[in-house]
């Protein structure tokens with residue numbers, strides 16, 4: 339007998355089904371399980387949505403299908419799971435024709451994008467890694483724009499937790515890197531970002547938004563008020579002020595200027611995380627659209643007003659009072675900036691960076707002052723600071739404790755955030771520039787305090803004419819060896835040499851960056867590894883394939899090598915989800 343149409347396949351006779359209780363239909367489609375239960379016929383994907391165990395081996399009782407691998411239970415009629423971690427089973431239509439059972443062999447939804455969007459919402463709400471992975475994959479296959487997926491996750495993260503989170507930073511960092519990633523890594527990057535946001539929100543109280551003021555104060559007043567409320571740790575007032583500024587249509591540059599002024603009331607607050615979060619919130623809005631500013635930007639205020647400044651730390655006060663040194667310098671800035679205004683073409687970024695790594699805080703400050711006098715804009719100073727901080731990581735000595743990597747990392751990611759936010763603000767009036775330079779001064783002092791991390795300094799491969807000829811020359815081989823180095827512990831120096839080798843031979847940096855990203859995305863990477871990767875790539879892009887650019891990627895590789903390998907459990911989840919989505923029979927396949 340012919341099928342009702344080509345999408346249907348014959349499962350067998352109804353009589354046979356009643357006798358056997360279940361049949362499995364194979365073909366050029368996923369295996370389909372057909373079950374007769376209490377006189378009704380149902381057809382489902384035979385692969386358990388959890389990890390692919392054949393459901394034909396499960397049991398049915400009272401309309402409930404139980405998988406016998408991890409005992410997830412499902413409503414036979416709808417395929418919906420009673421155990422959320424397992425996900426729902428796709429079902430397909432059944433028709434009885436002349437005593438035969440026909441099943442439709444396609445499982446697709448009428449609106450695939452909407453279906454996977456809903457599934458991503460479910461996965462985020464219940465922190466279900468497998469569901470999140472499938473939903474991200476499903477949306478990508480349905481041609482949903484990457485930015486739309488980032489937007490959905492970012493807004494979920496902003497609404498379901500009372501404040502910006504590390505997960506939102508990871509999401510933004512990875513979303514920034516998407517253009518540098520090969521297609522197969524995009525799925526993994528979005529999955530990691532989404533799952534980390536979901537984990538941060540799990541068990542948290544949702545955010546209760548506040549309203550802007552009903553007046554329209556001028557931007558200068560709003561900036562003053564934001565600083566005032568931050569100083570006295572008045573969160574509600576600071577949030578309402580920020581919302582008012584957003585509602586008044588202040589440009590991203592003016593909003594950044596106002597937040598930077600408030601933020602730098604405390605030096606290197608929360609070891610730089612507070613400013614980094616602010617910068618990431620701006621970058622997130624660049625990705626998802628500034629129409630979401632009122633939903634997203636106020637999430638940074640809670641940490642900003644509560645953050646602990648370095649001025650409360652002994653190391654910043656003794657034996658040299660670095661806070662007083664900064665304050666004294668800030669008092670001199672209007673005059674210095676006025677002198678530098680008429681000078682153009684400053685480009686001594688690398689030389690200033692080396693001065694910033696000096697042993698004497700007074701000379702460091704003098705170097706900054708000289709650069710300002712010579713026409714260096716705040717963003718120029720930020721670029722030098724970021725390169726100097728990258729050099730600190732690149733020269734991180736093996737005699738340090740492992741936890742000291744994070745000290746080096748904090749200075750680098752803060753410096754990168756300062757640089758990015760100063761680029762955003764651009765050339766402001768002198769008062770704005772004073773605030774901007776204050777952020778650089780704080781970063782320079784934080785970097786000065788980490789000088790012990792380079793005692794003795796690790797050698798940077800390629801320096802002094804070193805050729806590294808014992809390493810491969812083929813770019814693919816270099817990158818494969820780099821990944822192999824990440825597979826083993828304590829391969830920091832080898833990873834640095836391989837990166838140096840790749841770049842010194844003139845091989846394309848994009849492929850190397852994709853390899854570094856792969857090295858992170860396959861791990862259960864910590865928050866800092868994502869930050870280090872993304873900040874490093876951003877700074878590399880500023881310098882390009884130069885000696886300085888090479889130093890920056892060496893810093894990234896050294897940090898990543900020091901934190902690899904991990905369990906790679908998340909990669910396994912992503913892999914299972916992808917294979918299930920592609921119709922694979924996991925139970926029949928190897929890893």
Ligand code: FES
Nearest residue numbers: 386388389405408
């Ligand atoms: S519950 Fe079915 S495979 Fe895990």
